[in-house]
Amino acid sequence: MASGATAADRDIPGGYASVRDAYDTVAADYAAYFPDTRAETPLELAMVDAFVAAVGPDADVLDAGCGAGRMSRYLADRRVRPHGVDLSPGMVAMARRDHPDLRFGVASLDALPFADASADGVLLWYSVIHTPPSGLGELLAEAVRVTRPGGHLLVGAQSGHGIRDVAPSYRRFGHDITLERHLHTADDLAGGLAAAGAEEQARLVRRAVGTERDDQAVVLARRA
Ligand SMILES: C[S@@+](CC[C@H](N)C(=O)[O-])C[C@H]1O[C@@H](n2cnc3c(N)ncnc32)[C@H](O)[C@@H]1O
Incomplete structure (x- = not known):
């Protein structure tokens, strides 16, 4: 997978600047x-494992919105070759600190610094959750663009409609931030992927458990 320059100094649309901060x-x-x-249930991990099986050993997989790198580690431990990118330089710094053997860079999901069809797969694991429904199609199309024909995509998000204020969850850590997340249904995710040329292969929708406020949706798709 050929990588262009990282996007650390590139303009980020206004909405994402607050997410980054x-x-x-x-x-x-x-x-x-x-x-x-450990935050995932066996059901979500079964979908991730199905994605790993679909892309196959030694696949080049983009972990798009990788955060602090835990899913890149999960993929690497299963013989996938991840390349994590995230909007937040702070999160990328944590990923590099905790997983120094893996590749990470700063980039936005709406302008991935990778060539067309350069990845065997793309994982969007709870990284489209800060994008409103009106912007979801753009991000999914960008992920499909970098996926090779026959490659796979896996998208996970809280399921439903509407907006949740995430800021209170971080107050217990002493942070006063502004951060909202947007719910997306499995139909929204599968529809956006299909519009960009990736056909749904399987989906999971499970009810909320424990302290979760929302159901969870995961969609596996294959680029035609
Ligand atoms: C809930 S965290 C999930 C991180 C990681 N996928 C995980 O499962 O631990 C959401 C991540 O998506 C990133 N993100 C949100 N919008 C993004 C965008 N437009 N481009 C790149 N990253 C984005 C955030 O910076 C954050 O690290």
């Missing part, structure tokens, strides 16, 4: 609180 603020606590996939 919020994650820069909470990056160290996020990395400590989500060091691995």
